[in-house]
Amino acid sequence: MITSAAVAIAEARIGRPGNSVYSGRSRAIIERAYLAFRSSVWIVVATGFLEPVMYLFSFGYGVGKLIGKIEVLPGHYISYAAFIAPALLATSAMNGAIYDATWNVFFKIRFDRVYQGMLATSLGPMDVALGEIGWALLRGLVYAIAFMSIIAGLGLITTPWALMAIPAAVLISFGFAAVGMAVTTYMKSFEQMNVINIVMLPMFLFSGSFYPLSIYPGWLQAFIKALPLWHGVALIRSLSLGMISASLIPHVIYFLVMIAVGLFFTTRRLTQLFMR
Amino acid sequence: MAKGLTKKYGEFIALNGIDFSVQKGESFGFLGPNGAGKSTTMRIIASTLTRTSGDITVLGKDPEVSGPEIRAHLGVVPQQDNLDQALSVSDNLYIYGRYFGLPRKFIRSKIDELLDFAALTDKRDSKVEALSGGMKRRLTIARALISEPKILMLDEPTTGLDPQARHILWDRLFRLKEQGVTLLITTHYMDEAEQLCDRLMVMDKGSIMAEDSPSGLIKKFSTKEVLEVRFGSDRNAQVAEKLKTLCERMELLPDRILLYADDAEKVLDEIHKIGLHPVTSLVRRSSLEDVFLRLTGRTLVE
Numbered sequence: 001m002i003t004s005a006a007v008a009i010a011e012a013r014i015g016r017p018g019n020s021v022y023s024g025r026s027r028a029i030i031e032r033a034y035l036a037f038r039s040s041v042w043i044v045v046a047t048g049f050l051e052p053v054m055y056l057f058s059f060g061y062g063v064g065k066l067i068g069k070i071e072v073l074p075g076h077y078i079s080y081a082a083f084i085a086p087a088l089l090a091t092s093a094m095n096g097a098i099y100d101a102t103w104n105v106f107f108k109i110r111f112d113r114v115y116q117g118m119l120a121t122s123l124g125p126m127d128v129a130l131g132e133i134g135w136a137l138l139r140g141l142v143y144a145i146a147f148m149s150i151i152a153g154l155g156l157i158t159t160p161w162a163l164m165a166i167p168a169a170v171l172i173s174f175g176f177a178a179v180g181m182a183v184t185t186y187m188k189s190f191e192q193m194n195v196i197n198i199v200m201l202p203m204f205l206f207s208g209s210f211y212p213l214s215i216y217p218g219w220l221q222a223f224i225k226a227l228p229l230w231h232g233v234a235l236i237r238s239l240s241l242g243m244i245s246a247s248l249i250p251h252v253i254y255f256l257v258m259i260a261v262g263l264f265f266t267t268r269r270l271t272q273l274f275m276r
Numbered sequence: 277m278a279k280g281l282t283k284k285y286g287e288f289i290a291l292n293g294i295d296f297s298v299q300k301g302e303s304f305g306f307l308g309p310n311g312a313g314k315s316t317t318m319r320i321i322a323s324t325l326t327r328t329s330g331d332i333t334v335l336g337k338d339p340e341v342s343g344p345e346i347r348a349h350l351g352v353v354p355q356q357d358n359l360d361q362a363l364s365v366s367d368n369l370y371i372y373g374r375y376f377g378l379p380r381k382f383i384r385s386k387i388d389e390l391l392d393f394a395a396l397t398d399k400r401d402s403k404v405e406a407l408s409g410g411m412k413r414r415l416t417i418a419r420a421l422i423s424e425p426k427i428l429m430l431d432e433p434t435t436g437l438d439p440q441a442r443h444i445l446w447d448r449l450f451r452l453k454e455q456g457v458t459l460l461i462t463t464h465y466m467d468e469a470e471q472l473c474d475r476l477m478v479m480d481k482g483s484i485m486a487e488d489s490p491s492g493l494i495k496k497f498s499t500k501e502v503l504e505v506r507f508g509s510d511r512n513a514q515v516a517e518k519l520k521t522l523c524e525r526m527e528l529l530p531d532r533i534l535l536y537a538d539d540a541e542k543v544l545d546e547i548h549k550i551g552l553h554p555v556t557s558l559v560r561r562s563s564l565e566d567v568f569l570r571l572t573g574r575t576l577v578e
Contacts, residue, residue: 004348004349004423004424004425004426005376005378005379005382005423005424006348006349006376006377006378006423006424006425007345007348007349009348009376009377009378010344010345010347010348010376010377011345011348013344014342014345019344020341020343020344023344023377025374025375025377028371028374028375028377031371031374032360032363032371032374035362035363035367035370035371036360036362036363039362112358112361113354113356113357113358114358114360114361116324116354116358117354117358117359117360117372118375119324120322120324120347120350120352120354121347121348121372121375121376121423122344122345122347122348122375122376122377123344123375124343124344274324275323275324275325275326275343276325276326
C-alpha cells in the first residue's frame with residue numbers, strides 16, 4: 001500500500017466534519033505569510049502603525065486646541081485627543097485588516113497563483129481563508145498594542161479597562177478581514193477593488209470618529225449605526241473610558257456575525273474559484 | 277480508474293465521456309493538441325476540478341468525496357508555474373511541506389535532498405524571480421516531491437523550455453520512474469511522449485482517439501517507414517493523384533506529401549520510374565506525429 005507521512009496526516013482527519021474544506025492547518029498559511037513578510041518593505045509596515053499616530057497628533061492636539069473639552073457623559077469631560085484616540089484605534093484595526101485581506105488577497109487570486117499551489121496540497125479552502133485572515137489579525141494585534149502604548153504614554157488612558165480595547169481591536173480586525181476577503185473573492189478588476197476604498201474613507205470620516213453622533217439628524221444616526229465601523233468605535237471608546245455595560249454586547253455580536261458570514265462566503269468562493 | 281468522465285462548461289463539452297485506467301508504477305501520457313481536454317482530466321484526478329458526470333476513482337477513492345486524502349498522495353506540477361514569488365527557493369520547498377502538515381525536521385532534511393535532485397543547491401537562497409525557466413520547472417517538480425508522493429502529475433512539463441533544459445528535466449523524470457513513482461504526463465510533444473511514457477492516450481476535442489504504448493500506436497496506425505516528398509506548394513496537389521497507388525496510404529499536407537509504406541526507399545525509386553522528380557525527399561521511420569495525423573487529420577503542434 002502506498003503510504004507517506006503526508007497521507008497519514010490527511011487520513012487522520014477522515015470523518016471530521018468539514019474535512020473536505022478544512023484540514024486544521026491554517027497556521028501553515030500564517031507561517032507562509034510570516035516568511036513573505038520578513039522580506040517585505042518596512043516602510044509599508046511602518047505606515048500601518050504611523051497613520052493613526054499622525055491623525056492623533058494633527059487632529060487630537062492641533063484641532064483639539066480649538067475645541068477644548070468634550071462632554072461624553074453628563075458632567076464628564078475628556079480632552080479631544082482622548083475622545084478620538086479610541087476611534088483611531090478602531091479605524092487602524094479596520095484599515096490594517098482591510099489592507100491585508102483585500103489588496104493582498106486580490107493580487108494572489110488574480111495574478112500570483114499562490115492559492116492554486118496551496119490548494120493542490122491536502123489543505124482546504126477554509127485553511128487558506130482562516131490563515132490569511134489570521135495573519136491580518138496578528139498584524140492588527142501588534143499595531144493595536146503599539147498604538148495603545150503610545151496613547152498610554154501620552155496620558156490619554158485613565159482606566160485599566162482600556163486594556164480590553166486591544167482584544168476588541170482584534171475582534172474588529174477579524175470582522176473586517178473576513179468580510180473584506182469575502183468581497184475581494186468576487187472582485188474581477190482594479191476598478192472594482194477601488195470601490196472598497198470609496199466605502200472605507202467616508203465610513204472613517206462619518207462614523208463618529210471625530211465628533212459625537214448626536215449632531216446628526218435621527219435618520220442619519222440610524223444609518224451610521226448600521227455600519228460596522230460605528231460599532232467598532234463605540235465599543236473601543238466605551239472600553240477606553242471604562243464605561244462597561246450590557247450595551248456593549250450588541251457591538252460584539254455585530255462583529256461575530258461579520259466573521260461568520262465573511263468566512264462562509266470566502267470558503268465557498270475559494271472553492272468555486274479553484275476547485276470547480 | 278475513469279468511466280464516462282464528462283466535463284461541460286455551459287454548452288461547451290471539454291470532456292466527452294472518456295474511459296481510461298492507469299496502473300501503479302506506470303508512466304502514462306495524455307497526448308493531444310491544446311484544448312483536447314488533457315489538463316481538464318488532470319485537474320479532475322487531482323480533485324481541484326469537479327466533473328459534470330461519469331465516475332472516477334483515484335487509489336480507490338472519489339476525488340470529490342476524499343479530496344484532501346487524494347491530494348496528499350499526489351505531487352502536482354501545473355502547466356503554469358505557481359511558485360511563491362515572495363519566498364526564496366528553499367522556503368518554497370519548506371512551506372509546501374508545511375501545507376501538507378509535515379514536521380519541520382523532516383522537511384529540513386528533505387530540502388537538501390531535493391535541491392540536489394533539482395541541481396539547485398547553489399540557488400537555495402535566491403528569490404524565485406531570479407531563476408531561469410528550466411530552473412523554475414525543476415523547482416516546481418522538487419516542490420511536488422516534498423511530500424514523497426507516489427503519483428506525480430505533470431501538465432506539459434517542458435513546454436517553453438530550451439532543448440538542453442528539456443533533456444535535464446527528462447533525465448530527472450526518468451530517475452523518478454525508476455524509483456517506482458507513477459507519472460501522469462500531458463504533452464503535445466511527440467518526442468517527450470516517446471521518451472517518457474509506457475502508455476499513451478491520444479486525445480482530441482474531449483475524446484480518446486487511441487490508447488496503447490508508443491510503439492504499439494505506431495504499429496497499429498502507421499507503417500514502418502514514411503517518405504516525405506515536396507514538389508513545391510503548387511504542384512503537390514497535382515501529382516498526389518499519381519502517387520496514391522504507390523503506397524499504402526497518403527497524406528497531402530500544404531507543404532509536403534507523406535507516403536506511408538514499409539519500404540520507403542522502394543517507393544521513392546518507383547516515383548523516379550514514373551518520371552516524377554521531387555524537389556526534396558526524406559525517408560524516415562514512422563513517429564507518433566504520423567499516428568496523430570492519421571487519427572485526427574491534422575498535425576499536433578500547429
